[in-house]
Amino acid sequence: MKPSYVRIARIRSGFYKIERVCHLSGLTPAMLRYYEKIGLLPPPLRTSGGTRLYQDEHLRLLLEIVSAKRRGLSLREIKRKFTPRVQKNKTLFLVDSFFSPDPAILQRAAVRVMPMNIRFGYYKYADYTTLDPRRFAALENKKKILAEATPPTEGEYREALLRAAQEKATVVSLHPDSRFWDSYRLAKLAASGLAPAPLKIVDTGLWGGLNFYWERLLAAPQNLKNILAQAQKSVSEIFIVRSPERLFPAGQNQHYKLFDFTPIFQHTARSGLVPIAREKDFASACHYVWREIKSLSKIIAYSSPETLAAAHQLGLHAEKEIPLSSAFLAVFGREILAIFVKK
Structure with missing residues (x-):
C-alpha cells in the first residue's frame, strides 16, 4: 500500500476527482466504477455535469481494499468485512489523527479522522492515519529539517463538522489533551456557529490509549463522559x-x-x-x-x-x-x- 500522504493543497477542499483518487490508491477508473457498482464503494457525490467527487472516506476505504487484496482476500470477503453497518440514531466520532486510531475500527465503524498538517520546510502534507516511517525519514533528510505538525485551522474544522452534521448524526469530535494540542479550542470555536445536528467537542484528557475504549464508545456513545473519565x-x-x-x-x-x-x-x-x-x-x-x-x-x-x-x-x-x-x-x-x- 502506498504511504498515505498527500499535499495539503490537494486535500483541503475535501473532494477529489477520479484521476486523483486513482493516483493515490494505485487503482484504475474502471476498478473504482466496478467497486461502486457491486456496492463495495459508496457512491460519490457528482457535479451538475456528472463528474464524480470522492471524499476522504472513499480514499481511506480504497487503501484498505488494496491492502486486503494483497493479503489474498477475495472481493466477496472484502465486501463482507468493509461494508459499513447500518446504524439507527448513529453517533459519528471525529478524531484527530494524533490519536492513531486502530485501523480495524476505521474499517467498520462510524469513526473519521481529521488530519494534522505535516510540514517539511516549505512543503506541507496532510496526515491520514499513518505515514511510512521510511518515507517520513527520507522527507526529513531531503529537506534537511525536522518535520513539524500543527492541527487544522478553525475553518477546516468548521467544514469537517458541517459535512458530518449534514448526515443527521450526532457528531462527537474527540481531541487529545488540550495542554498538548489546541485543536480542542479550534474545533469548539468552529462548532459554536453550527447547529444542524447535536455536536459535542470533547477534550479527552488523553494523549492516546483511546483504542482500549472504542468498543465501549461505539456500543454506548451515550456513556461517553463516564467512559472517558475511566x-x-x-x-x-x-x-x-x-x-x-x-x-x-x-x-x-x-x-x-x-x-x-x-x-x-x-x-x-x-x-x-x-x-x-x-x-x-x-x-x-x-x-x-x-x-x-x-x-x-x-x-x-x-x-x-x-x-x-x-x-x-x-x-x-x-x-x-x-x-x-x-x-x-x-x-x-x-x-x-x-x-x-x-x-
Whole structure:
C-alpha cells in the first residue's frame, strides 16, 4: 500500500476527482466504477455535469481494499468485512489523527479522522492515519529539517463538522489533551456557529490509549463522559523514543514542556519517557518498563515494523498493536514505541 500522504493543497477542499483518487490508491477508473457498482464503494457525490467527487472516506476505504487484496482476500470477503453497518440514531466520532486510531475500527465503524498538517520546510502534507516511517525519514533528510505538525485551522474544522452534521448524526469530535494540542479550542470555536445536528467537542484528557475504549464508545456513545473519565484514571502512557532531539531540540522552547515527563520506572505516573540515546540499546530502555507491567493489558503503538520486531524479540506483545500516525511521529520522532497500559 502506498504511504498515505498527500499535499495539503490537494486535500483541503475535501473532494477529489477520479484521476486523483486513482493516483493515490494505485487503482484504475474502471476498478473504482466496478467497486461502486457491486456496492463495495459508496457512491460519490457528482457535479451538475456528472463528474464524480470522492471524499476522504472513499480514499481511506480504497487503501484498505488494496491492502486486503494483497493479503489474498477475495472481493466477496472484502465486501463482507468493509461494508459499513447500518446504524439507527448513529453517533459519528471525529478524531484527530494524533490519536492513531486502530485501523480495524476505521474499517467498520462510524469513526473519521481529521488530519494534522505535516510540514517539511516549505512543503506541507496532510496526515491520514499513518505515514511510512521510511518515507517520513527520507522527507526529513531531503529537506534537511525536522518535520513539524500543527492541527487544522478553525475553518477546516468548521467544514469537517458541517459535512458530518449534514448526515443527521450526532457528531462527537474527540481531541487529545488540550495542554498538548489546541485543536480542542479550534474545533469548539468552529462548532459554536453550527447547529444542524447535536455536536459535542470533547477534550479527552488523553494523549492516546483511546483504542482500549472504542468498543465501549461505539456500543454506548451515550456513556461517553463516564467512559472517558475511566480512561483518564486507568491508562498510563509510556513512550520510548530513539530521537530525543525532537523532544528537546537545542535552543528551542517547545510548547509541550508543560508535561511532566517522569522517569520510566515510575510506571504508575501519567506518562513516562525514555530517550533510547541515554540507554545502551532498545532492550535496556524497555527492561525497566516490561518487568513491571508485563501482566497488565496493554497496547503497543509502533513507528515502524522494525521497531515492532525489536519489541517482539524482547517478548513485548500486546492485545493490540497499531501503527502510529504521522502526526504523532512529527512531534515525537520517527523511531518510537508507545506503550499504553490499562491497569
